[in-house]
Amino acid sequence: MQTIQANNYPIYFNENAYAALNEYISNKKFSNIFIIVDNHTNEHCLPIFLSNLETDLTIEIIEFESGEENKNIETCVQIWNVLTELKADRKSLVLNVGGGVVTDLGGFIASTFKRGVEFIHIPTTLLAMVDASVGGKNGVDLGNLKNQIGVINVPKMVLIDTQYLETVPQNEMRSGLAEMLKHGLIYDASYWKTFTDLDAFDFADFDKLIYRSVEIKNEIVMQDPTENNIRKSLNFGHTLGHAIESYFLENELKTTLLHGEAIAAGMILESYLSWQKGLLKVDEYSQIKACIKHIYEDIVFDQKDIDPIFELLVHDKKNEYGEIQFALIEGIGKIKINQLVENEMILKAFEDYKN
CATH class of the missing domain: 1.20.1090.10 (Dehydroquinate synthase-like - alpha domain)
Structure with a gap:
C-alpha cells in the first residue's frame, strides 16, 4: 500500500511501517523512547510492536488502565509525573501504541510535556486506524464531556499495521x-x-x-x-x-x-x-x-x-x-x-x- 501524505506527516501501511519508523529513529538524535500503552495493548499488541522496533535507545513503557473513563486530565498528570521521574526531556520520543484513547491521550501528553516533544501514533484498533490517529486531534474528556480539552498537533508519522486487528474483539471492530x-x-x-x-x-x-x-x-x-x-x-x-x-x-x-x-x-x-x-x-x-x-x-x-x-x-x-x-x-x-x-x-x- 502506498504511503499517504498528510499535513506535514506521512501515514505508512503494513510492510512499509516499521522500516520507516526504524529509519526515522536511527536518523534522529533522540535521548530515549517512551511507549504509552493501556493494559490491553501492553498485553496483546506491545510484543508485536517491540519485535519490529530496532533501536539501542533506552525504552520505557508507561501503562494506564484502558477505557474512555480514564481519558482525563488526572491520567495525564500521572503520566507527566512518570515522564519527569524517568528524566524525559525535549529530545525524548513518545510512541503511542493502542486504540483511540491511547492516541488521543498520548498525543495530548506529548504535545504539552515541556511544551511539546515528538510523538508517533501506532493505532491498534480499527477505530484508531481509520479515525482517531489521523488528523492531529489530541485531547481528553472533561468529566463525561467528550474531548473538551485538547490541541491540534500532528504526529511525526502514523503507522497502520492491520495485523493488530487480530487482537481486537468483534464489538470493538x-x-x-x-x-x-x-x-x-x-x-x-x-x-x-x-x-x-x-x-x-x-x-x-x-x-x-x-x-x-x-x-x-x-x-x-x-x-x-x-x-x-x-x-x-x-x-x-x-x-x-x-x-x-x-x-x-x-x-x-x-x-x-x-x-x-x-x-x-x-x-x-x-x-x-x-x-x-x-x-x-x-x-x-x-x-x-x-x-x-x-x-x-x-x-x-x-x-x-x-x-x-x-x-x-x-x-x-x-x-x-x-x-x-x-x-x-x-x-x-x-x-x-x-x-x-x-x-x-x-x-x-x-x-x-x-x-
Missing part, C-alpha cells in the same frame, strides 16, 4: 466500522455501497477499505486542518452520538457504550434530521437506517433519558453563539455543515429511531 460507514455517507457514495450488504462482504478486501477510509479522512482534513469549515463534516453522527455516549458514560444505571455504537445511533438520528430538512430522500434514509440497524443493536432510550441528552448538546464543539450546529448529509456522499435544527425535530428523530 464494529465500533471502528461506524467511522468507515460515516466516511461513505459524507464523502463517497460508492464506498458506502460496499457496506450495504455485509452478507456478501469480502473481508479479504478489508485492508483496501481501511486504506480508503484513511484516504477520505485525510482528504477532508487537508482542506481544513483546524476545523473551521469542511472538516466539520467529519462530525456527522457525532453531535447526537457524543451526547448519547457522554450520557451513558455518566449514568451508573446505563451500560457504557463504545464510541462507534453511540455514533451509529447518532448517524441514524442525524440522517432522519437530514430527511426532515429536505436534504435526503426518504428511500435513502430508509436504506441508511436499515443498514446500520442490521449491524448494531438498538440503544434503548427511555423518555427520562432524552432531557439529559439534550442538555449535553450545548457542549458540542461545533456550536457557535449558543446555537447547536449539525453536519447533515445532502444525499448519500455529500455533506451540508452548520445546520440548525429545532428541538421538536430532534425529539421526532428519537421517536423514529425507536420504531
